[in-house]
Amino acid sequence: MAINKHEVFSIKKARRLTRWVRRILQNPNKILRPYVRSGMNVLDFGCGPGFFTIEAAKLAGEEGRVIAVDLQQGMLDLLADKIKGSELEKRIILRKCEDNKIGVTEGVDVFLAIHVVHEVPDKALFFMAVKNILKPKGIFYVSEPKGRVDKAEFEEMIMIAKKNGFKIKDQPKIYLDRAIVLSHDGA
Numbered sequence: 734m735a736i737n738k739h740e741v742f743s744i745k746k747a748r749r750l751t752r753w754v755r756r757i758l759q760n761p762n763k764i765l766r767p768y769v770r771s772g773m774n775v776l777d778f779g780c781g782p783g784f785f786t787i788e789a790a791k792l793a794g795e796e797g798r799v800i801a802v803d804l805q806q807g808m809l810d811l812l813a814d815k816i817k818g819s820e821l822e823k824r825i826i827l828r829k830c831e832d833n834k835i836g837v838t839e840g841v842d843v844f845l846a847i848h849v850v851h852e853v854p855d856k857a858l859f860f861m862a863v864k865n866i867l868k869p870k871g872i873f874y875v876s877e878p879k880g881r882v883d884k885a886e887f888e889e890m891i892m893i894a895k896k897n898g899f900k901i902k903d904q905p906k907i908y909l910d911r912a913i914v915l916s917h918d919g920a
């Protein structure tokens with residue numbers, strides 16, 4: 734079994750993920766706008782309380798869908814509370830997953846993995862699973878916090894992704910993050 738040095742982000746600290754200061758430093762609309770368009774099917778893996786999910790759903794529009802996946806039911810409950818009764822409730826599908834399983838089979842245009850890959854125990858298995866559900870021209874957006882993931886660890890993640898058939902499409906500059914946009918070989 735793969736050993737992971739990082740713990741799963743505690744539900745007790747969930748509020749830190751949606752603080753106003755983060756919205757200023759890492760504006761989710763600005764970050765996602767180049768990739769998420771109207772009508773797209775987006776998957777937000779390790780969605781937490783939905784800091785990026787909500788913005789992705791707005792950008793995907795009425796015809797689009799965002800599948801919000803998390804290991805912790807508590808995180809999904811926080812997101813459910815936020816969208817309850819709003820238009821976005823129809824566009825966001827909440828899915829609880831198991832460790833090392835995404836639990837989604839439908840094809841997605843954009844796969845978001847924001848501040849989560851370092852918490853995933855078996856990264857090779859994870860990248861293979863992403864490849865299986867990403868549409869041929871789909872994009873895979875990965876970002877990690879610099880405070881928790883150093884350059885060497887991030888480069889190792891990219892190496893594992895490349896071994897599993899991904900290539901680098903873009904390297905956006907995100908304040909306090911290490912970010913990369915990947916696509917399938919040949920896409």
Ligand SMILES: C[S@@+](CC[C@H](N)C(=O)[O-])C[C@H]1O[C@@H](n2cnc3c(N)ncnc32)[C@H](O)[C@@H]1O
Pocket residue numbers: 741742750778779780781782783784785802803804805808830831832833846847848849852853854
């Ligand atoms: C640091 S939080 C980031 C949340 C969100 N992406 C954001 O940027 O605000 C990491 C989230 O990933 C989830 N997570 C950790 N390991 C996971 C796994 N193996 N599968 C699915 N979700 C996982 C945690 O429960 C937590 O909600």
